[in-house]
Amino acid sequence: MKSIYRFFSSSTLALLLLLIFAVAMATATFMENDYGTDTAWIKIYDALWFELVMVGLALCFLANTFKYNLWRKEKWAVLLFHLSFIIIIIGAGITRYDSYGGIMRIREGQSSSTIISDKNYLQVHISNGNKTIHLQKKKEFSPLNDNNFTIKADLEDVPIEISLKEFVADALPEIVDNSENGMPLLQMVVTSGNGRETLFLNKGEVEVIGPEKHKVGFEAQEEGIINITEKNGEFKVWAPHQLDFFIMADQKAGVIQGDSLQPMSLRTLYRHGDLSFVPLSYHENASIELISTSEKPKDNDPTKDDAVVLNVKVGDKTEELMILYRKGFLPTTHETSVGDMNFSISYGAMPIEIPFEVKLNEFQLERYPGSESPSSYASEVMIIDGDTKMPFRIYMNNVLDYGGFRFYQASYDTDEKGTLLAVNHDVLGTATTYIGYFLMMIGMFFTLFGKRTRFTAISKSLKKIKQRAPLLLLALFSSLASFAQAPMQKDSIPSVTELIINEVVHKQHSNLFGRILVQDVDGRIKPINTLSSEFLRKIYGKTTFKYKTEEGKVIALDADQVFLAMHVSHGAWQKIPVIKIEAIKGGDFFKPLKITDDGYISFDHLINPDGDYVLAKMAEDAHAKKPAEQNEFDKEVIKVDERFNILFNIFSGNYLTIFPNSLDESDNGLAITITLTTFRKKTVNL
Amino acid sequence: MNLNFWLFQTFFTIGLIMLVLALSKIFVQKRFINSLWNILVIISLISFLIFTGNILLRWYIAQHPPWSNGYEMMVFVAWVLMLCGLMTFRKSDFSLPLATLFTGSLLLVSYLDWLNPEITNLMPVLKSSFWLKVHVATIVSSYAPLALSAVLGFMALILMIIKTKSSAEIIDIRIKELTYINEISMTIGLFVLTVGTFLGGVWANESWGRYWAWDPKETWALISIIIYAIVLHLRLVPALNSRFTMNFASVLAFGSIIMTSFGVNYYLTGLHSYAAGDPIPIPKFIYVITAIVIIVGVIAFFRVRKAKKKVLK
Ligand code: HEM
Numbered sequence: 001m002k003s004i005y006r007f008f009s010s011s012t013l014a015l016l017l018l019l020i021f022a023v024a025m026a027t028a029t030f031m032e033n034d035y036g037t038d039t040a041w042i043k044i045y046d047a048l049w050f051e052l053v054m055v056g057l058a059l060c061f062l063a064n065t066f067k068y069n070l071w072r073k074e075k076w077a078v079l080l081f082h083l084s085f086i087i088i089i090i091g092a093g094i095t096r097y098d099s100y101g102g103i104m105r106i107r108e109g110q111s112s113s114t115i116i117s118d119k120n121y122l123q124v125h126i127s128n129g130n131k132t133i134h135l136q137k138k139k140e141f142s143p144l145n146d147n148n149f150t151i152k153a154d155l156e157d158v159p160i161e162i163s164l165k166e167f168v169a170d171a172l173p174e175i176v177d178n179s180e181n182g183m184p185l186l187q188m189v190v191t192s193g194n195g196r197e198t199l200f201l202n203k204g205e206v207e208v209i210g211p212e213k214h215k216v217g218f219e220a221q222e223e224g225i226i227n228i229t230e231k232n233g234e235f236k237v238w239a240p241h242q243l244d245f246f247i248m249a250d251q252k253a254g255v256i257q258g259d260s261l262q263p264m265s266l267r268t269l270y271r272h273g274d275l276s277f278v279p280l281s282y283h284e285n286a287s288i289e290l291i292s293t294s295e296k297p298k299d300n301d302p303t304k305d306d307a308v309v310l311n312v313k314v315g316d317k318t319e320e321l322m323i324l325y326r327k328g329f330l331p332t333t334h335e336t337s338v339g340d341m342n343f344s345i346s347y348g349a350m351p352i353e354i355p356f357e358v359k360l361n362e363f364q365l366e367r368y369p370g371s372e373s374p375s376s377y378a379s380e381v382m383i384i385d386g387d388t389k390m391p392f393r394i395y396m397n398n399v400l401d402y403g404g405f406r407f408y409q410a411s412y413d414t415d416e417k418g419t420l421l422a423v424n425h426d427v428l429g430t431a432t433t434y435i436g437y438f439l440m441m442i443g444m445f446f447t448l449f450g451k452r453t454r455f456t457a458i459s460k461s462l463k464k465i466k467q468r469a470p471l472l473l474l475a476l477f478s479s480l481a482s483f484a485q486a487p488m489q490k491d492s493i494p495s496v497t498e499l500i501i502n503e504v505v506h507k508q509h510s511n512l513f514g515r516i517l518v519q520d521v522d523g524r525i526k527p528i529n530t531l532s533s534e535f536l537r538k539i540y541g542k543t544t545f546k547y548k549t550e551e552g553k554v555i556a557l558d559a560d561q562v563f564l565a566m567h568v569s570h571g572a573w574q575k576i577p578v579i580k581i582e583a584i585k586g587g588d589f590f591k592p593l594k595i596t597d598d599g600y601i602s603f604d605h606l607i608n609p610d611g612d613y614v615l616a617k618m619a620e621d622a623h624a625k626k627p628a629e630q631n632e633f634d635k636e637v638i639k640v641d642e643r644f645n646i647l648f649n650i651f652s653g654n655y656l657t658i659f660p661n662s663l664d665e666s667d668n669g670l671a672i673t674i675t676l677t678t679f680r681k682k683t684v685n686l
Numbered sequence: 687m688n689l690n691f692w693l694f695q696t697f698f699t700i701g702l703i704m705l706v707l708a709l710s711k712i713f714v715q716k717r718f719i720n721s722l723w724n725i726l727v728i729i730s731l732i733s734f735l736i737f738t739g740n741i742l743l744r745w746y747i748a749q750h751p752p753w754s755n756g757y758e759m760m761v762f763v764a765w766v767l768m769l770c771g772l773m774t775f776r777k778s779d780f781s782l783p784l785a786t787l788f789t790g791s792l793l794l795v796s797y798l799d800w801l802n803p804e805i806t807n808l809m810p811v812l813k814s815s816f817w818l819k820v821h822v823a824t825i826v827s828s829y830a831p832l833a834l835s836a837v838l839g840f841m842a843l844i845l846m847i848i849k850t851k852s853s854a855e856i857i858d859i860r861i862k863e864l865t866y867i868n869e870i871s872m873t874i875g876l877f878v879l880t881v882g883t884f885l886g887g888v889w890a891n892e893s894w895g896r897y898w899a900w901d902p903k904e905t906w907a908l909i910s911i912i913i914y915a916i917v918l919h920l921r922l923v924p925a926l927n928s929r930f931t932m933n934f935a936s937v938l939a940f941g942s943i944i945m946t947s948f949g950v951n952y953y954l955t956g957l958h959s960y961a962a963g964d965p966i967p968i969p970k971f972i973y974v975i976t977a978i979v980i981i982v983g984v985i986a987f988f989r990v991r992k993a994k995k996k997v998l999k
Binding site: 011012014015018019021022025026028029032033040041045088092095101396397399406407408422423424426430433434437440441444447448537541542 | 881888906915916
């Protein structure tokens with residue numbers, strides 16, 4: 001006990017642990033950048049040694065409080081904030097081991113009480129006919145990790161071993177025909193519940209699909225399941241119930257009878273309930289090889305399947321099993337038999353049931369008028385907990401808190417008919433951590449402003465020195481306060497200069513224009529003057545538009561002048577570089593764009609010769625990401641996209657709502673919009 | 687132009703100068719410093735009155751209280767803070783400088799916000815979260831005292847180099863003073879940074895339901911905290927308990943702040959053009975500054991060692 005205390009009260013150890021902690025985190029941030037978030041978590045944030053460093057730190061805190069005798073009245077503040085670090089570390093520990101979370105997918109009109117875990121599990125059921133065992137292991141794979149693992153078990157004295165043969169990131173299964181150890185193989189696409197998946201069935205194999213556990217087999221022994229058979233290239237299917245079919249080639253639909261052997265054709269969609277499958281192709285003698293489509297380890301794409309190949313060993317017989325999985329989707333169960341044992345194995349997320357239901361009444365996605373870019377999205381949900389029914393609107397920054405679960409808007413289905421909520425359950429961890437934060441703040445406050453801490457002791461010893469102030473300090477700091485100026489503007493195209501010269505609206509005129517009252521998008525009435533300033537700041541980033549001509553003359557236009565001119569002649573303003581854009585953030589993608597040296601681009605230069613908006617795809621992708629996953633590039637794209645769309649709407653006159661429409665019930669309803677064509681004749685010659 | 691922008695510059699400058707003065711006041715009781723201090727208190731009072739007037743005017747014009755949106759809220763919080771600073775400025779010489787600095791940072795954040803107004807009422811409103819703004823403003827405020835301690839540390843190193851036999855006595859006292867002030871300033875900065883970082887946790891929890899997600903920016907703020915904690919605890923290890931180590935470390939530690947505030951955006955939040963194996967573009971001035979700091983550090987180290995040897999002889 002004594003030696004343990006001696007060990008942890010060593011100041012050197014404390015400093016060393018702090019240093020290790022800092023270096024580890026720094027490494028992790030770079031690792032995340034180079035090899036992806038998962039790798040950084042597996043290697044560092046989630047690693048046992050990293051936890052041990054934190055536990056060590058907590059012990060050091062504790063031991064040092066005794067060594068330096070901080071348990072004295074006058075030291076209470078210092079003691080308090082050091083102890084609160086222990087509380088914060090405990091809170092972090094609770095969060096790590098007690099909290100759980102994942103995502104919830106809900107389609108419009110449906111409800112769900114299932115969270116799809118964000119941790120992955122390998123689940124194995126083994127049975128030899130009279131006994132069954134169940135194994136479960138939490139396991140993550142990453143391109144950079146030593147992924148190897150082995151699970152050992154035995155069932156009635158027969159040793160069983162499951163180990164990793166191979167992990168393939170972003171795997172694409174490829175069929176290799178006429179291969180050495182080939183087998184007859186049926187490739188099909190199945191959908192059920194939440195996902196769509198490509199399956200490869202060997203002769204004799206059965207797959208379990210979706211939450212309803214539909215079983216589909218290819219020449220399987222099992223009775224009562226959907227079973228496909230092949231003879232001389234002809235296919236037959238037996239199903240326990242009738243199946244709807246739809247032939248893709250000639251768009252013919254129909255029904256085939258259940259409980260009897262019926263002819264079946266490839267490239268035809270068969271459906272029963274929420275299960276549908278399309279047998280795609282048949283290969284007489286083929287094997288499957290996994291090809292990784294990611295070029296660099298970092299590129300482990302969360303929207304592509306990863307694959308693990310397992311060795312399943314019973315006694316001295318080994319079989320391979322290939323499992324494809326994807327984060328955020330419930331996995332399918334694969335059945336196979338080795339020796340005389342039957343296995344059903346799945347790898348991937350696990351369903352977590354919560355004690356109430358969430359119903360999605362409506363998913364709402366707004367787009368900028370006249371554009372494809374989403375401007376916001378929200379889920380109108382209803383909590384159904386016994387007799388309690390509670391409606392709630394979840395959108396970014398508006399988290400739903402219910403029964404210890406927090407739901408926040410993460411993403412949505414591409415058809416915009418379903419929402420994806422991230423769910424987290426961590427009441428205890430969050431509360432503990434918050435208490436820690438709070439005590440820490442109190443401790444720190446009183447260390448600074450209280451009496452008798454080292455802080456005040458230093459201040460006292462300073463007073464004792466009683467010497468003159470090093471005045472040079474002051475000189476240094478007064479120079480610190482000066483600011484660097486914005487870079488000069490240069491490099492202008494003559495035609496743009498001419499355009500702008502023609503756009504100079506007389507100040508008196510624009511001032512009058514600025515006084516007109518309009519209704520803004522929130523429904524508030526304000527003078528155009530306020531509105532135009534907001535718009536110029538938003539689009540241009542400054543309150544005055546400035547342009548430097550080749551002769552070095554600066555043309556300056558205030559917000560009202562710009563706003564009026566934009567409405568009068570959008571043709572010209574489409575060519576004037578007025579949209580702020582930070583070239584450096586766009587990297588290679590922004591390079592071909594015509595961005596001026598001072599960081600602006602014209603509306604027209606964001607439209608390619610085919611008339612397409614060049615950021616359309618990027619903006620859609622960026623918006624679909626969770627805010628936490630958006631990088632600088634995405635954020636810049638979102639910003640430029642917003643500026644572009646707002647400018648477009650100015651050109652369309654959508655913001656000049658001068659006469660509120662009392663017939664429109666929604667309070668920000670579009671009123672009659674003035675298009676300034678009538679103004680035009682009068683203002684052109686200014 | 688936005689009045690708050692000017693107020694931000696004024697408050698920030700006043701706060702910085704007052705912080706330096708407050709530190710000097712501890713050990714110098716010169717009339718000059720006291721009068722300068724009083725003048726600055728008056729200037730900050732006047733700026734506060736202008737600030738108050740501006741808020742009242744806005745209230746009158748807009749016909750709604752000045753906290754109805756994120757921007758106004760921020761300005762209002764800045765105002766309250768300044769009020770607290772002015773009310774408590776007699777209690778501690780540090781309260782007014784810190785409150786002024788913090789008010790300045792809040793106004794800066796709100797100014798940046800003003801530059802990018804919310805026009806479409808439906809934009810994903812991530813940026814307008816109240817906690818985000820408080821969090822950012824707190825962290826930005828901590829940069830001033832930490833920068834101050836880096837500069838003080840650097841000056842102490844220079845003094846160690848230029849120390850001669852004849853000037854040793856006076857200069858040693860100066861070095862001692864600088865080191866003390868450095869430590870105080872660093873403690874203030876560290877506390878503000880720590881509080882700010884954990885407020886980031888509150889923000890994260892409000893926005894996406896999780897208080898800590900090892901996001902690179904947050905992680906680097908935590909790294910800075912740990913690094914400054916190491917520097918402040920160096921004295922607990924006898925071998926490292928020297929003025930030289932402390933001052934040199936305080937200069938080096940500022941590197942973590944630069945990384946947190948600029949580096950992370952450029953290197954870690956995935957600017958595609960740099961990622962994926964390209965050489966990391968490091969601005970030239972960073973090399974220059976690093977080289978200067980290291981050269982000065984090494985020279986100071988040898989000078990200090992030589993001086994010690996002489997004493998031992
Ligand atoms: C394993 C880690 C740590 C240990 C063992 C430790 C230990 C100590 C001890 C023994 C003191 C006593 C000073 C005295 O009164 O003589 C102290 C002071 C101090 N610690 Fe820590 N500490 C640790 C981490 C931290 C961290 C992470 C911070 C960051 C916020 C911090 C901030 C401070 C400050 C500012 C003081 C000076 C307080 C004053 O002015 O009186 N410490 N620490």
